[in-house]
Amino acid sequence: MIKSVKGMDTEFQEYASKFESEINRGISTLSILSIISQYGENGVYGYQISKDILEQTHEMLIIEEGTIYPILRKLEDDRIIRSEREKEGRKRKFYFLTVYGEKIYNYLSGFYSILTEAIAPLFDVSVHLKQNKYIYCPACSNKIDLQNFEAKYCDVCGHYIEKELDERGLKNE
Known part of the structure; x- marks a missing residue:
């Protein structure tokens, strides 16, 4: 984002650009997983993932082709996603979360959500998690x-969550 600003102090721009890049690295992976999750068993191809991220982040997060495909390959190597080639038509490669990938995605999105809510007061912003x-x-x-x-029980750490469910009136019998 800061790279596109012209006439800026070079030292400032380099520092800010490097910082943006560090933040975007993890967020890009999580955002890709989020889009794949949204498509569920229909799957989604790489270009559509980039397009959806751009649209859903109001053009704030841009994941270019040279970035998205290496991330997708790494996620596939790590068994978090799987892919299938279309048998007819354009023969696009569609991506799906694996069962393991769903577990990873739920954990990472939960961690990121809680972290975002926790640090929000540092930046004078408000974050409201969908508690319902x-x-x-x-x-x-x-x-x-x-x-x-x-x-x-939590399927990641095994924590007994009955108390939290009970507090919301969701106790399982």
């Missing part, structure tokens, strides 16, 4: 979807 849609494990921050929810 998710519960966040108090031990590890894993995001647990309350729809179709039957578990009593």
Whole structure:
């Protein structure tokens, strides 16, 4: 973002650009996983992921082709996503979360959500987590979807979450 500003102090611009890059590295991976998760069993191809991220972040997060495909390859190597080639038409490669990938995504998005909420006051901003849609494990921050929810334990760390469910009137029998 800062790279596109012309006529700026070079030292400032280099520092700010490097900092932006560090922040964007992890956020890009998490954002890619989020888009793949949104498509579920339909899967999504690389260009559409980039397009959706650009649209959903109001053009704030730009993941270019030279960045997205290495991230997708790494996620596939790590068994977080899998891919299938289209058999007809343009033969695009569609990406899907694996079962392991869903677990990783829920943990990382939960951790990031809790972290964002926790640091928000440092920057005088407000963040409101969707408490009616998710519960966040108090031990590890894993995001647990309350729809179709039957578990009593966090599937990442094994923490007994009955108390948190009970406080929300969601106790499982």
